[in-house]
Amino acid sequence: MVKTGRLTRTSAAGPLLSPVTLLRIVLVLALLAIWELLARSGLLYRDVVPSLVRIARALGSLLSDGGYYYNLGVTAGEIGIALLIGGFSGIAVGLLLGGNRFLAKAFEPYLYYLGPTPKIIFFPVMIMWFGVGSESKIALGTLSCFFPIALNVAAGMRQIDTVLIRVGKSFRATTAQMVRKIYLPAMRHPIINGVRLGFGFALIGTLLAETKLSNKGIGFLIIQAYSTFDMPRMYAMLIVLFVLAIGANAAIGRLGGLDAIKRT
Amino acid sequence: MPAVSDSALLKVDAVSVRFDTAEGSITAVDDVSLTVKQGEFLSVIGPSGCGKSTLFNVIGGLLGNHQGEVRVGGETVSGPHKSIGMVFQEESTFPWRTVRDNVAFPLELIGMPKEKRSERARHFISMVGLDGFENRFPGELSGGMRQRVSLARTLASEPKILLMDEPFAALDEQTRLLLGDKVLQIQQQIKQTTLLITHNITEAVQMSDRILVMTYRPGKVKRIVDIDLPRPRTSEIVGSEAFGRYVAQIWNDLREEANRGLRDEEKHALQRGSGTA
Amino acid sequence: MTTVVSRPRAASAYLPRLVGLATVILALLLAEAIIRIGWISQFIVPPPSEIAASFARLFLEEHIVHRFFYTVGECLVAGVMITVCGVGIGVLMHRVRLLQQACETWVAALASAPFVLAYPLFMVIFGRNAWTIIMMGFVSGLPPVILKTIEGISGTRRVLVNVGRSFNLTGSQQFRKILFPAAMPTIFVGVRLGLVFALINIVGTEFLINFGGLGQLINDLAERYDLGGTYAAICFVILVSVCFFMALEQVERWLRPVD
Numbered sequence: 001m002v003k004t005g006r007l008t009r010t011s012a013a014g015p016l017l018s019p020v021t022l023l024r025i026v027l028v029l030a031l032l033a034i035w036e037l038l039a040r041s042g043l044l045y046r047d048v049v050p051s052l053v054r055i056a057r058a059l060g061s062l063l064s065d066g067g068y069y070y071n072l073g074v075t076a077g078e079i080g081i082a083l084l085i086g087g088f089s090g091i092a093v094g095l096l097l098g099g100n101r102f103l104a105k106a107f108e109p110y111l112y113y114l115g116p117t118p119k120i121i122f123f124p125v126m127i128m129w130f131g132v133g134s135e136s137k138i139a140l141g142t143l144s145c146f147f148p149i150a151l152n153v154a155a156g157m158r159q160i161d162t163v164l165i166r167v168g169k170s171f172r173a174t175t176a177q178m179v180r181k182i183y184l185p186a187m188r189h190p191i192i193n194g195v196r197l198g199f200g201f202a203l204i205g206t207l208l209a210e211t212k213l214s215n216k217g218i219g220f221l222i223i224q225a226y227s228t229f230d231m232p233r234m235y236a237m238l239i240v241l242f243v244l245a246i247g248a249n250a251a252i253g254r255l256g257g258l259d260a261i262k263r264t
Numbered sequence: 265m266p267a268v269s270d271s272a273l274l275k276v277d278a279v280s281v282r283f284d285t286a287e288g289s290i291t292a293v294d295d296v297s298l299t300v301k302q303g304e305f306l307s308v309i310g311p312s313g314c315g316k317s318t319l320f321n322v323i324g325g326l327l328g329n330h331q332g333e334v335r336v337g338g339e340t341v342s343g344p345h346k347s348i349g350m351v352f353q354e355e356s357t358f359p360w361r362t363v364r365d366n367v368a369f370p371l372e373l374i375g376m377p378k379e380k381r382s383e384r385a386r387h388f389i390s391m392v393g394l395d396g397f398e399n400r401f402p403g404e405l406s407g408g409m410r411q412r413v414s415l416a417r418t419l420a421s422e423p424k425i426l427l428m429d430e431p432f433a434a435l436d437e438q439t440r441l442l443l444g445d446k447v448l449q450i451q452q453q454i455k456q457t458t459l460l461i462t463h464n465i466t467e468a469v470q471m472s473d474r475i476l477v478m479t480y481r482p483g484k485v486k487r488i489v490d491i492d493l494p495r496p497r498t499s500e501i502v503g504s505e506a507f508g509r510y511v512a513q514i515w516n517d518l519r520e521e522a523n524r525g526l527r528d529e530e531k532h533a534l535q536r537g538s539g540t541a
Numbered sequence: 542m543t544t545v546v547s548r549p550r551a552a553s554a555y556l557p558r559l560v561g562l563a564t565v566i567l568a569l570l571l572a573e574a575i576i577r578i579g580w581i582s583q584f585i586v587p588p589p590s591e592i593a594a595s596f597a598r599l600f601l602e603e604h605i606v607h608r609f610f611y612t613v614g615e616c617l618v619a620g621v622m623i624t625v626c627g628v629g630i631g632v633l634m635h636r637v638r639l640l641q642q643a644c645e646t647w648v649a650a651l652a653s654a655p656f657v658l659a660y661p662l663f664m665v666i667f668g669r670n671a672w673t674i675i676m677m678g679f680v681s682g683l684p685p686v687i688l689k690t691i692e693g694i695s696g697t698r699r700v701l702v703n704v705g706r707s708f709n710l711t712g713s714q715q716f717r718k719i720l721f722p723a724a725m726p727t728i729f730v731g732v733r734l735g736l737v738f739a740l741i742n743i744v745g746t747e748f749l750i751n752f753g754g755l756g757q758l759i760n761d762l763a764e765r766y767d768l769g770g771t772y773a774a775i776c777f778v779i780l781v782s783v784c785f786f787m788a789l790e791q792v793e794r795w796l797r798p799v800d
Contacts, residue, residue: 023643048666105557106564116737117782120745121756121775124763128585163354170324170350171370171421172343181372185360204655211661212749219658226661234662242654249653 047231058232059239068221075206075217078134082141082202087195090146094153094194108154115147119201120208127213137209137217144205145198152197156190157183196252203245272299273457274323274348274425279332281318292318293330294482300425300459305451307460307468307475309514311522313529315483316461317353320429323459324350337424349423353430357402357410357417363389364398366413370421388416391450408439415447419456426451426458432467441499444470452496465518466502469493469510477514480521481528487517587769592776595769603758603770605777612754615671615743616736619678623735627683628728631690641691652684660746674753678743682735689731693724726797733789740785744778755781 017025032052038044039051062068097104097111122143126136160183168182210219218241225234281293292315300306310316321327323334325344334341336348344350357366364385365372371381389398392412402410411431418426431447432440448471451458462468468475469491477486491510493501501507569589575581576588587595599605634641660677667673697720705719747756755778762770 019639020642023639027643102557102560106561109558110561110565113783113786114779116741116786117779118741118744118748118756121748121759121778123748124759124771125775127763128768161354161356163352163356164358166326166352167350167356167358167417169326170344170348171373172346173373177373181369182358185358188360200653200655204657207655207658208745208749211658222658222661226665229665231662231665234665238659238662241658245655246650246653 047229050232050235054232055235055239058230058236062233062236062240071217071221074134075210075219078137078206078210078217079141079199079202082138082206083145083195083199085138086142086145086202087149087198089142090149090194090198091153091191093146093150095157097150097154098157104154104158108151111147111150115151119144119205120212123209123212126209132213134217137206137214140209141202141206145202148201149194149198152190152194153187156187156194159190160186192252196249199252200245200249203248207241271302273302273304273337274298274300274459275333275335276319276323277333277335279319279322279330279334281315281322281327281330291482293322294484295332296478296483296485297332298476298485298488300457303455303457305458305460305471305473307462307472308478309462309465309468309475309518310478310483311480311518311525312463313525314478314480314521316463316478317429319483320350320427320461324348324427326350346421347424349418349421349426351411351414351418351426351428351431353433355407355410355434357413359402362399362401363394363405363413366402367416367420369417384420385416388420389413391419391453392416393446406439408435408443411435411443412446415450419450419454424457426456427461428458429461430463431460432464433462440464440467441502445498447471448497465511465514469507469514470497470499470501475514477517478521480525486521489514584768587772591769592772595767595773596777598770599758599773599777603762603774605755605758605774608754608758609781610754612743612747612756615675615747615753616678616740619675619682619739619743620732620736622675622679623682623686623739624732626679627686627731627735628690630683631687631728631731632694634687635691635694645688645691648684648687652688656681657742657745660749664750669750669752671753673750674743674746677746678739681742682737682739685734685738686728686731689734690724690728693727693731694720696727697723726793729793729796733793736789737786740782744782 035049036052038049093111097108119140123136123140126139126143130136130139164182164186165178168178173181207217207219207222210217211223212219214220218237222234222237225231225237276296276298279293279296280291283290283292294315296319298306298308308316308319318327322330323341325334325341325348328342336345339345339347341348358369361369364382367388368381368385371384376384386398389395392415394409394412394416397405397409402413405413411434415431432443435443444467450456451471458471460468460471472491475489475491477489478484479486489510493504493506493510572581572586573588573590576583576586634644657677659680660673663673663676667676701719701723702715705715710718743753744756747753748760749756751757751760755774759771759774759778762774
């Protein structure tokens with residue numbers, strides 16, 4: 001999605017609390033206070049803004065509920081398979097397009113313009129093809145993550161510093177050595193970044209499909225909370241989901257060692 | 265010059281290269297012949313756009329569509345030759361490898377065992393004066409240090425001919441002079457046959473036994489100048505009178521070519537301007 | 542000096558595109574054949590010719606033009622909101638450094654949060670109407686505009702700022718005459734991204750909550766088991782989005798300074 005801006009890390013060593021940390025704390029507290037006031041005021045339709053206490057309680061009961069973990073597992077499995085299929089095919093297609101100018105010119109425009117179209121509208125088609133079970137969700141997740149991964153890998157391959165390839169050739173590296181020792185390490189960043197983006201899209205695709213039509217998974221639970229009007233539970237689930245999504249996003253970056261390589 | 269023998273190690277014979285561009289066909293290198301003798305330091309100098317880098321790529325075997333012939337020790341070059349080691353103008357260290365692994369790269373390719381290649385790498389790292397930096401990544405080094413890593417990497421492949429394309433072009437003047445000293449010292453130490461491509465007159469005069477001056481497009485040999493200055497040389501020689509005479513002589517040749525290049529550039533910019541307006 | 546080898550334009554420039562187009566047409570013909578033969582059931586994938594024929598129905602019976610303008614209207618409202626709020630917040634965050642330091646990473650994290658999944662929540666808050674859809678688009682498109690605004694303004698070349706100083710510009714003059722124009726291209730990149738996200742989420746939400754323009758049409762047709770219509774409507778939406786991106790890119794190219 002969007003390139004993360006500079007990560008400003010303020011040193012904790014200064015005065016007890018740096019102004020930035022202080023402001024952050026104030027902002028969070030203010031937000032929570034306004035929320036709680038709104039909840040207590042009764043100005044809004046009941047339960048649209050539930051009290052923090054009730055959200056916390058819902059969060060507690062959600063996290064101690066075995067059924068929740070079962071559904072979380074279902075969804076995680078679907079996303080995992082989608083990312084696996086979409087990731088491998090995306091990387092393969094990306095390598096093909098990145099390595100061959102002709103193919104790139106012939107086919108990449110289609111991927112490029114199909115990439116940012118709403119994928120969820122394909123869901124009816126996926127149901128016709130793969131049925132109403134997990135398969136159609138996996139298919140939608142796969143479709144969602146294929147494009148960003150393929151495009152990222154292709155672009156990344158083209159962005160390899162050509163001088164590095166000339167270095168390899170000047171030392172008479174074989175094709176296998178070129179791939180293993182130059183292309184792959186040089187492309188680690190774009191591949192990991194592509195997978196990270198792909199994960200986000202796979203997650204959205206899979207979960208949205210679940211909210212539309214399913215009988216298990218997190219998406220199903222969210223829509224169930226909606227239809228029973230259990231707002232605290234819905235907030236609790238969204239909170240957990242956002243935390244998991246942002247956490248997984250960061251973890252993929254960390255695992256891929258995105259911050260390990262530097263070049264000034 | 266005791267190190268230089270008469271046998272020609274590298275022979276470039278009537279090489280021409282033409283490119284087809286949108287504006288028509290351009291002759292980048294036109295009928296260039298030269299020889300580099302065993303142990304010799306030869307520089308090729310010319311204004312930008314004289315086809316120096318093209319010549320570099322042809323000799324290195326990275327460019328195939330040329331006429332004429334390049335021979336190394338009697339073998340015709342078709343594709344990168346094991347006797348030729350190239351140092352590139354651009355920053356070319358592998359950012360994901362430590363200094364040691366960068367330098368060991370060519371040894372890795374020929375399947376040298378790990379212990380042995382670490383040891384060899386250390387030898388060449390020490391030769392370029394980077395002891396203690398073996399485990400650093402290029403991102404942690406300065407531009408001059410990274411270029412020394414590239415040099416060590418090429419030296420590690422123990423080429424018969426060291427082929428360098430403006431290796432100091434991206435560095436500041438002081439670093440460039442000091443690095444030049446380093447290269448000269450290494451070159452004398454291991455009697456390395458070297459072909460340097462450059463646009464810097466001082467650098468060329470300081471280091472070379474002979475200098476080949478090229479013309480602006482199409483790149484032809486304009487003149488070959490023997491540099492008869494005592495060795496070992498350092499950058500201190502830059503102040504001497506004889507040095508000044510060589511620089512003046514070569515600049516005289518080059519100025520005309522550089523001027524033609526400048527006029528050509530202006531003409532092109534003008535054409536582009538009227539084309540888009 | 543770089544040695545760029547390029548051949549004369551004429552044939553080689555268009556060949557890849559022709560091959561690409563030919564492949565697509567061939568694939569469609571192949572699909573047509575396979576479906577007509579019956580290797581794939583007509584009740585799963587209608588033949589391309591039938592899908593093409595269904596387009597007429599979309600215009601005559603399903604009022605697709607009306608729906609198109611409905612969706613465009615939602616996008617327009619969301620787009621204006623995204624631009625005004627995003628640029629406003631971005632400028633504010635840039636001016637109040639402390640705020641930027643405190644919140645920029647938050648905004649960046651939010652940009653990767655799956656906001657669409659909160660659509661049931663938005664339905665509770667705003668009801669099942671156009672506002673839910675517009676707000677979905679707004680929320681998902683806002684972070685890139687904020688981030689790119691900050692990036693654009695703080696990325697203004699130092700020397701340009703110094704030029705302004707040397708002419709003794711006041712703070713607001715400096716902003717209006719130097720910082721903002723210099724940041725314009727980058728800000729538009731943010732707006733483009735924001736609009737793309739907004740469009741995706743608006744059509745998606747329409748489909749999910751079964752309300753509004755084009756997205757709902759797909760849902761409708763699918764529920765009626767109108768296969769040809771469903772496929773045709775999907776194609777129409779894709780066509781619309783592709784045209785939309787191309788137009789945005791054109792504007793972006795036009796805004797970018799010549800270098």
